[in-house]
Amino acid sequence: MRPTPPSPRAVLGDIPAYVPKPPRPPATGTSHRLYLNENPYPPLxxxxxxxxxxxxxxxxxxxxxxxxxxxxxxxxxxxxxxxxxxxxxxxxxxxxxxxxxxxxxxxxxxxxxxxxxxxxxxxxxxxxxxxxxxxxxxxxxxxxxxxxxxxxxxxxxxxxxxxxxxxxxxxxxxxxxxxxxxxxxxxxxxxxxxxxxxxxxxxxxxxxxxxxxxxxxxxxxxxxxxxxxxxxxxxxxxxxxxxxxxxxxxxxxxxxxxxxxxxxxxAEDELFEQVERVIGERERLRAALGEQGWVLPPSETNFLWLPLGERSVPVAAELERGGLLVRCFPGTGLRITVGSPAANDQLIAALAGLTSAR
Ligand SMILES: Cc1ncc(COP(=O)(O)O)c(C=O)c1O
CATH class of the missing domain: 3.40.640.10 (Type I PLP-dependent aspartate aminotransferase-like (Major domain))
Incomplete structure (x- = not known):
């Protein structure tokens, strides 16, 4: 008989994993990490x-x-x-x-x-x-x-x-x-x-x-x-x-x-210029998605929130297939980091194609 291993504290059983399932990049083509609210600029x-x-x-x-x-x-x-x-x-x-x-x-x-x-x-x-x-x-x-x-x-x-x-x-x-x-x-x-x-x-x-x-x-x-x-x-x-x-x-x-x-x-001056660019991209994204008919709350952060409810999982899967890796909260919404201008352009184009999910 195998000896019983030590048990972790019982409270750990109730603790959710921090990120249950990170999105998976497609096998081919480039992908953009838009699921952890990272800064798109490399270190100075x-x-x-x-x-x-x-x-x-x-x-x-x-x-x-x-x-x-x-x-x-x-x-x-x-x-x-x-x-x-x-x-x-x-x-x-x-x-x-x-x-x-x-x-x-x-x-x-x-x-x-x-x-x-x-x-x-x-x-x-x-x-x-x-x-x-x-x-x-x-x-x-x-x-x-x-x-x-x-x-x-x-x-x-x-x-x-x-x-x-x-x-x-x-x-x-x-x-x-x-x-x-x-x-x-x-x-x-x-x-x-x-x-x-x-x-x-x-x-x-x-x-x-x-x-x-x-x-x-x-x-x-x-x-x-x-x-x-x-x-x-x-x-x-x-x-x-x-x-x-x-x-x-x-x-x-x-x-x-x-x-x-x-x-x-x-180097705060230089970094805060980058922050301004991210904010500019955030507002560009929000306006473009709003024009497409998506409903998004205003954001004071480096990400946008699409409250899609039950449509969150299929929309996230579709974006994932195109290499846009977003954070999906099943049944609630999608959190999408403001990425590089190229990633944001790709996102605008991908969401424009998902007319039935809006
Ligand atoms: C609200 C909030 N607090 C803290 C963190 C994590 O920050 P840190 O990288 O300093 O641990 C995050 C990261 O996404 C966050 O969204």
């Missing part, structure tokens, strides 16, 4: 130079925390050093949040559909997800406030929202934050902050200054184009930041990632 030469300089020191451990990057982020945001934390991508910081701040049975309120990491972080801690449906593809902050109970210890907000690309206004968000009791931690994920052009967009870092229960997460993966190096950061009041640091993987941000992020901060 200045970042590549610092990456290779750091790579030459790979026999050495990096610092326990990336101190120079922490310092640069604190100066950029004009916040005290002890408010800044870093992690191997912002998803790394989510794991720290789950370990440091959640206990079994805690209720965690978040909108749905929203960032796919939310149910994973919550269930991993043995906490209880309280999912509040979006309204008009946007966070329903009224309903989220109504979902708070004495057992709520955390609220997770993704603004602008992944996967719908929509955003709430600053005044509405402030009103919501004022209704959350001070002992409840609010995590505001601003992964797409740099892509927002709404005049009414909230700025989590400003909001955090007089709200000790607010943690803001941002990343170098999207606007700064460093998804492959895994580096994100957060801003929190010192007691929370110190607790999260205790749960960080030591040396979790590599020297290569730190140097590349420092180079990206030095």
């Amino acid at each position: 030469p200045s970042a590549l130079a610092r990456i290779s300089w750091a790579a030459a020191q790979t026999n050495l451990y990096p610092g326990i925390f990336p101190e120079r990057l922490t310092d640069a982020v604190a100066r950029k945001l004009d916040v005290p050093l002890e408010h800044v934390l870093t992690g191997p991508g912002s998803v790394g910081i989510y794991q720290q949040i789950g370990q440091a701040m959640l206990s079994p049975g805690d209720e965690v309120v978040y909108a749905w559909p929203s960032f796919e990491a939310f149910p994973i972080v919550v269930r991993m801690a043995g906490a209880v997800p309280v999912e509040v449906p979006l309204s008009d593809e946007t966070h329903d902050l009224e309903a989220m406030a109504a979902a708070l109970t004495p057992r709520t210890t955390m609220v997770l907000l993704c603004e602008p929202n992944n996967p719908t690309g929509t955003a709430v206004g600053a005044a509405e968000l402030k009103r919501f934050l004022d209704r959350v009791p001070s002992h409840v931690l609010v995590v505001l994920d601003e992964a797409y902050f740099e892509f927002s052009r709404s005049p009414d967009a909230p700025d989590g870092v400003e909001l955090h200054r007089d709200r000790p229960n607010l943690v803001v997460l941002r990343t170098f993966s999207k606007a700064y184009g460093l998804a492959g190096l895994r580096v994100g950061y957060g801003v929190a009041h010192p007691e929370i930041a110190a607790a999260l640091r205790k749960c960080a993987v030591p040396c979790g941000v590599s020297r290569i990632a730190e140097e590349a992020a420092l180079a990206a901060l030095d």
Whole structure:
């Protein structure tokens, strides 16, 4: 008889895989990765130079925390050093949040559909997800406030929202934050902050200054184009930041990632020009698809959302056959990254041919 292998924790049985089924490129022809909200531009030469300089020191451990990057982020945001934390991508910081701040049975309120990491972080801690449906593809902050109970210890907000690309206004968000009791931690994920052009967009870092229960997460993966190096950061009041640091993987941000992020901060002007181009392409795509009869909410991100319901799977399959790899949420919609102009042209042409699915 084979010996029984050790069992993982029972909660893992309920945890969804992060991306259930990545789209598959066709056997022939080019394909475009439009399913992970990646930046279409390759790293800048200045970042590549610092990456290779750091790579030459790979026999050495990096610092326990990336101190120079922490310092640069604190100066950029004009916040005290002890408010800044870093992690191997912002998803790394989510794991720290789950370990440091959640206990079994805690209720965690978040909108749905929203960032796919939310149910994973919550269930991993043995906490209880309280999912509040979006309204008009946007966070329903009224309903989220109504979902708070004495057992709520955390609220997770993704603004602008992944996967719908929509955003709430600053005044509405402030009103919501004022209704959350001070002992409840609010995590505001601003992964797409740099892509927002709404005049009414909230700025989590400003909001955090007089709200000790607010943690803001941002990343170098999207606007700064460093998804492959895994580096994100957060801003929190010192007691929370110190607790999260205790749960960080030591040396979790590599020297290569730190140097590349420092180079990206030095080259913000150039990178933000690329962001402008992505925003220009986003609006071009949205207008072209709107003219074809597709209904899409406005986006403040580097992706668009097609709420196709039951048509999502067949439309995604058709796009996949043509080499356009999009993220399909079966029964709900398609999330499509704004790609290179060539990829976007191909998408416009492919969707023009799918007249019966609109
Ligand atoms: C809302 C949101 N937060 C965080 C991330 C992941 O960021 P990182 O690459 O910094 O882990 C993503 C990636 O798609 C995202 O959509």
